[in-house]
Ligand SMILES: NC(=O)C1=CN([C@@H]2O[C@H](COP(=O)(O)OP(=O)(O)OC[C@H]3O[C@@H](n4cnc5c(N)ncnc54)[C@H](OP(=O)(O)O)[C@@H]3O)[C@@H](O)[C@H]2O)C=CC1
């Protein structure tokens with residue numbers, strides 16, 4: 001039996017990223033997808049019309065390959081892989097019916113770019129602790145990649161990170177298709193932390209754009225951000241890594257510059273004068289960077305890395321300081 005035969009993959013989450021990942025997986029022969037979404041109306045619509053009515057609604061969802069479930073316990077039954085694709089803030093709620101016995105023996109893949117709130121833990125660490133899963137049995141899907149471009153079948157790249165390359169390699173094969181190339185790498189923590197932090201930077205890009213700053217400023221902001229991300233990642237998990245590769249710099253660039261970035265859009269609204277509440281109400285989608293800003297700031301009380309951009313975003317989002325004034329101060333620190 002070849003590696004790609006009859007692989008069962010549970011996908012937990014019903015948003016844009018879950019829908020895009022399912023589209024990629026459906027490109028493989030002999031893959032069965034067991035999909036859990038929380039929204040009963042969406043479940044019924046998908047079963048009947050084979051489209052997700054709420055996210056990426058143009059994507060055709062093959063009924064031959066996909067079974068939709070109301071319960072996570074049913075979705076993960078018999079699965080070889082379980083992909084988590086809910087926003088980090090809701091991961092505990094989404095997995096509340098599952099225990100270690102449901103997940104034992106399965107590879108757990110986090111497609112989440114965020115941290116478990118309050119506990120300020122990476123998703124893979126939390127899965128390992130909460131469900132007794134060996135960290136080597138987990139991996140993460142990072143970018144640079146937006147769901148909307150996958151839906152349009154635009155050439156995209158994914159980074160699949162695990163503690164050891166061979167286990168990322170298996171999963172990368174499943175995520176590679178005509179329009180997606182998935183590359184494995186052995187830097188679980190580095191990729192996961194960088195993916196969390198780039199969302200904060202995208203917020204900063206959006207805020208400054210909303211305030212009227214231009215491309216010249218953003219280029220300097222993003223360059224400084226790369227240093228900030230690198231310093232934080234190294235403090236948390238010191239080792240050699242090429243921060244200018246796609247898994248780190250690429251993931252930052254796509255989110256900082258793309259029209260599809262949720263975090264940039266959210267930041268842009270804040271820069272234009274929306275309150276956090278108003279911006280959240282206006283955006284149907286979730287900007288992970290909002291939650292990540294709090295987690296990274298709290299974690300950094302122990303690590304004391306210089307994080308001027310993250311601090312600026314924290315002051316704006318959580319201390320209600322005026323974006324214009326905070327960015328005036330930040331711009332003096334950038335080089
Ligand atoms: N979109 C992208 O291009 C990429 C996203 N990611 C990551 O994927 C993860 C999922 O994001 P994405 O798919 O974009 O999210 P979306 O913003 O597209 O969708 C939000 C999802 O969250 C659910 N949700 C909202 N509120 C709650 C709640 N209170 N409890 C439980 N679920 C809730 C929504 O369910 P409902 O519709 O029922 O409200 C929906 O399924 C994030 O960590 C993101 O960073 C990573 C790479 C690319």
Ligand SMILES: O=C(CO)COP(=O)(O)O
Pocket residue numbers: 113143144145146199202251254255256258260261262263264
């Ligand atoms: O992580 C993502 C793309 O790599 C999605 O986040 P944004 O939508 O904010 O860019």
